[in-house]
Amino acid sequence: MKTVDNFNFKSKKALIRVDFNVPLDGDLNVTDASRITAAKPTIIKVLEDGGSAILMSHLGRPDGKASDALSLKNICTKVSEIIGVNVKFATDCVGDAANEAVKNLKSGEVLLLENLRFHNEEEAGDKGFAEKLASLGDIYVNDAFGTAHRAHASTTIVAEFFPENKCFGYLLAKEIVAIDKVMKTGEKPVTAILGGSKVSSKITIIENILDKVDHLIIGGGMTYTFIKAQGGNVGDSICEDDKQELALSILKQAKEKGVQIHLPVDVLAANDFNNNAETKIVPVTDIPNGWQGLDAGPQTLENFKKVILMSKTILWNGPIGVFEMPTFAKGTIAIGNYIDEATKNGAFSLVGGGDSVAAVKQFGFEDKVSYVSTGGGAMLESLEGKILPGIAAIL
Ligand code: AMP
Numbered sequence: 160m161k162t163v164d165n166f167n168f169k170s171k172k173a174l175i176r177v178d179f180n181v182p183l184d185g186d187l188n189v190t191d192a193s194r195i196t197a198a199k200p201t202i203i204k205v206l207e208d209g210g211s212a213i214l215m216s217h218l219g220r221p222d223g224k225a226s227d228a229l230s231l232k233n234i235c236t237k238v239s240e241i242i243g244v245n246v247k248f249a250t251d252c253v254g255d256a257a258n259e260a261v262k263n264l265k266s267g268e269v270l271l272l273e274n275l276r277f278h279n280e281e282e283a284g285d286k287g288f289a290e291k292l293a294s295l296g297d298i299y300v301n302d303a304f305g306t307a308h309r310a311h312a313s314t315t316i317v318a319e320f321f322p323e324n325k326c327f328g329y330l331l332a333k334e335i336v337a338i339d340k341v342m343k344t345g346e347k348p349v350t351a352i353l354g355g356s357k358v359s360s361k362i363t364i365i366e367n368i369l370d371k372v373d374h375l376i377i378g379g380g381m382t383y384t385f386i387k388a389q390g391g392n393v394g395d396s397i398c399e400d401d402k403q404e405l406a407l408s409i410l411k412q413a414k415e416k417g418v419q420i421h422l423p424v425d426v427l428a429a430n431d432f433n434n435n436a437e438t439k440i441v442p443v444t445d446i447p448n449g450w451q452g453l454d455a456g457p458q459t460l461e462n463f464k465k466v467i468l469m470s471k472t473i474l475w476n477g478p479i480g481v482f483e484m485p486t487f488a489k490g491t492i493a494i495g496n497y498i499d500e501a502t503k504n505g506a507f508s509l510v511g512g513g514d515s516v517a518a519v520k521q522f523g524f525e526d527k528v529s530y531v532s533t534g535g536g537a538m539l540e541s542l543e544g545k546i547l548p549g550i551a552a553i554l
Pocket residue numbers: 354355356357360378379380381397452453454476477478479480481482483513514515
């Protein structure tokens with residue numbers, strides 16, 4: 160795997176695809192700069208070698224139309240502040256504005272190009288557009304995991320124009336290593352904890368990871384489809400009736416593959432989907448009509464804790480309850496605490512995909528797990544076993 164460490168950037172222009180798709184408030188101030196901070200080590204490596212960095216990114220969904228609100232100019236000051244050099248700005252990512260700005264760029268300098276998605280050709284993966292981008296730099300660096308699952312011009316197609324001179328940035332390389340640690344090289348026992356709302360949205364992940372894990376903990380809204388399929392009464396809990404066959408087939412496949420599946424045995428049920436609803440602990444197979452399971456129960460958490468604490472590699476995707484409401488967040492917080500403890504005891508823990516990162520950040524577990532993925536959709540597709548086009552283009 161080629162990274163920026165395989166190159167000396169002295170007097171070279173590095174064309175770096177970063178993910179600066181950051182949230183802005185009404186006054187166009189950056190409200191969470193973590194994506195910019197995450198790209199810093201790669202940029203610094205290029206500058207310290209004596210090279211210059213041309214940064215390209217998208218921001219929001221402009222759908223091919225330029226607008227002030229989605230201009231990357233809005234974040235230029237923030238990027239300068241974080242990188243520690245005065246970042247220059249090109250008012251377009253291709254054409255005269257970009258070419259001129261690149262021509263004037265000196266070693267040690269950083270240039271931020273305008274929003275790639277102001278051009279429809281970006282998302283279309285247009286080859287001509289990719290060639291124009293490619294003409295700006297000597298070495299192509301992809302450091303944007305968040306868009307690595309898209310075959311866009313700047314994430315994938317552009318790499319064709321750098322047959323030898325292309326590599327991963329530190330951030331993207333870290334993501335690849337973290338995923339491999341779970342899916343390929345992880346120390347056993349390997350445990351996946353899958354939560355979230357629906358079986359249907361996680362089915363490809365489940366099928367793929369059954370070949371990689373020793374234990375699969377299933378929690379959250381997915382639980383009830385499995386329980387009902389086995390004859391339990393799930394009351395008014397979220398349940399996909401048309402996925403019951405699938406749930407049984409997953410249980411069968413797991414058995415054949417020697418994977419132990421751990422499902423909840425008790426739940427915190429509520430008489431309404433509401434933080435102030437009446438609640439009670441009931442067996443997962445005996446939820447009264449008019450009640451719905453919204454979080455894991457105490458015995459379930461005890462069982463899950465034992466599995467997590469004896470695991471050496473842990474993957475966590477999806478909340479175990481409706482964590483957005485404090486009454487039903489306790490199970491998700493408990494799982495975070497068990498993973499924290501396992502990690503302190505030497506396990507490798509990876510959290511990522513969809514809502515898991517939001518839950519981890521909300522409850523302050525970010526620094527307690529080994530790695531939190533920066534890409535929601537890209538992470539989910541990696542767990543499904545797909546080779547992401549942005550990664551394949553470099554390999
Ligand atoms: P996903 O995007 O599939 O990871 O699902 C995340 C969502 O699942 C969160 O918004 C949770 O509130 C929701 N969720 C977790 N457990 C349950 C449950 N028991 N009933 C309904 N929704 C749930």
